[in-house]
Amino acid sequence: MQFKPPGVTRAAPGGPTEKHFMIINHHTYSLEYRDLGGRRLAQLAAEINFEPASECTTLAAQRKAHPSVTQARRNTTTIIEPIPHSTAGSPYVSGFAVKIGAEGIESFSREFPTSYFRAAAHAGSAALVKKGVMKEGDRFHYLVAAHPQVGALTEKRRMIVQQIEQPLPLRDGKLAEFTKQSVPFGELLEVDPPVYLPQEVIEQANALTERARDKETGGILIGHLYQDSSIPDIGVVVTAQIPARHAQGKSTELTFTPKTWAAVRDQIALRDRGEIMLGWWHSHPGRYWAATTCAKCPPERRRVCPISSNFFSAHDENLHEKIYPKAYSVALVVTNTEEGLRQALYGWRDGRIQQRGFFIQRNQDRPLTAIEAVATPEDHDHEKTCT
Amino acid sequence: MIQLSNISITASDPSGQRRVAVEDVPADSSIGELIDRLSGAMNLGTSDRRGRPLTVQARLEREGRHLHRSERAQDCLKPGDHLVVHPKIAAGGRRA
Numbered sequence: 001m002q003f004k005p006p007g008v009t010r011a012a013p014g015g016p017t018e019k020h021f022m023i024i025n026h027h028t029y030s031l032e033y034r035d036l037g038g039r040r041l042a043q044l045a046a047e048i049n050f051e052p053a054s055e056c057t058t059l060a061a062q063r064k065a066h067p068s069v070t071q072a073r074r075n076t077t078t079i080i081e082p083i084p085h086s087t088a089g090s091p092y093v094s095g096f097a098v099k100i101g102a103e104g105i106e107s108f109s110r111e112f113p114t115s116y117f118r119a120a121a122h123a124g125s126a127a128l129v130k131k132g133v134m135k136e137g138d139r140f141h142y143l144v145a146a147h148p149q150v151g152a153l154t155e156k157r158r159m160i161v162q163q164i165e166q167p168l169p170l171r172d173g174k175l176a177e178f179t180k181q182s183v184p185f186g187e188l189l190e191v192d193p194p195v196y197l198p199q200e201v202i203e204q205a206n207a208l209t210e211r212a213r214d215k216e217t218g219g220i221l222i223g224h225l226y227q228d229s230s231i232p233d234i235g236v237v238v239t240a241q242i243p244a245r246h247a248q249g250k251s252t253e254l255t256f257t258p259k260t261w262a263a264v265r266d267q268i269a270l271r272d273r274g275e276i277m278l279g280w281w282h283s284h285p286g287r288y289w290a291a292t293t294c295a296k297c298p299p300e301r302r303r304v305c306p307i308s309s310n311f312f313s314a315h316d317e318n319l320h321e322k323i324y325p326k327a328y329s330v331a332l333v334v335t336n337t338e339e340g341l342r343q344a345l346y347g348w349r350d351g352r353i354q355q356r357g358f359f360i361q362r363n364q365d366r367p368l369t370a371i372e373a374v375a376t377p378e379d380h381d382h383e384k385t386c387t
Numbered sequence: 388m389i390q391l392s393n394i395s396i397t398a399s400d401p402s403g404q405r406r407v408a409v410e411d412v413p414a415d416s417s418i419g420e421l422i423d424r425l426s427g428a429m430n431l432g433t434s435d436r437r438g439r440p441l442t443v444q445a446r447l448e449r450e451g452r453h454l455h456r457s458e459r460a461q462d463c464l465k466p467g468d469h470l471v472v473h474p475k476i477a478a479g480g481r482r483a
Contacts (some may be wrong), residue, residue, distance in 0.1 A: 020408070051430055158468050159421070159427040160410040198409050218478065220456070258444040258453055258473035261401035265471065277402040315479030322476060326404045
């Protein structure tokens, strides 16, 4: 199917070779909350960020070397379209589709279920608890409704900002060669692009975590994207971690400051290897949390306590979403537990951040001591302390 | 009286994953106004998860320095300049 973009594009600074893209969404969305008996509790408007879904669709097309991304000579467009609910009827939807393409090129699309709205549903439920419509801990269902935007106000802006489409900085390579030097770590799924982390990066992250003791620490993962046209697929190859200088580490928080970003950028420029930022890593001093918060708990209970296990907190998700929107981006978490250091990798899958497997590129001169920690990132169990 | 013309620049987020073109930056606009516009366009938002205002700075690549919010575009920007938007943003373990 050929793609007909509905938008109009303009020339912009950077010259005629610069390609722009835009996300077109002609609907607003709302969430209808129902109790487990099906009784309607409330309906709330939902602000949905479609960027992760758009990026996920784009990367899926790029991994398959689809014409929508490889042949597009003109500005590409991403269209968000609701999928009507087969039984509940209009305006309810069973999800939405993301369609990407450029004029005259075959389009590429992916569908996303209503679980994409889960974070918004949780945020809305917190507001309903405050209003007394629901009680803390109440279970609920939600339905998603799409409403056509009518007469949207066109705000006159003092300056015009347009997204610039950036082609992936791909290098040619055989992913099998990387896999041959590596050992798998965690659950590897076909839907995730393969990620290769050098053993040294894990060792450095471990050492910095130990050194930071009861404070959080972290850094930026840099490297290259490799395209293997024989499969075809794209692999994420981390080459180094850059410690987050000027970051403010506390017991339960790690703040990346403007000076941190500037220092990382300077470091990448100094290395002069064409590396890009592929993600980040940070530590959780779980054993120190357990020693304070869970001091009265017996050791066997502390061992299974959610706060000393690995997880990706709501703040971690917020940082990843804001700073690393590209679907290939990953986040390593090193947790300092009473049983030792545990590692887990998180990344985008179906437009949501989830734990994922990866490959560790072995250094044959040294033993590998990484231990996987399995987490349930979306439930935020770690916030439910037993005290 | 000298007529100051608008300026066109480009900008990116700290990871370089989002890049935008900014046309018609009014010469008399403040860098603070420009940063607010860029933060919105780059999905950085205006507050953190605790509701605190998000601190964002813009680094002028040509000079390798962070600009002050009170500076005027006409005093520090040249056509074709590139800014990198640098938010102060926190990751966090658990409820403090």
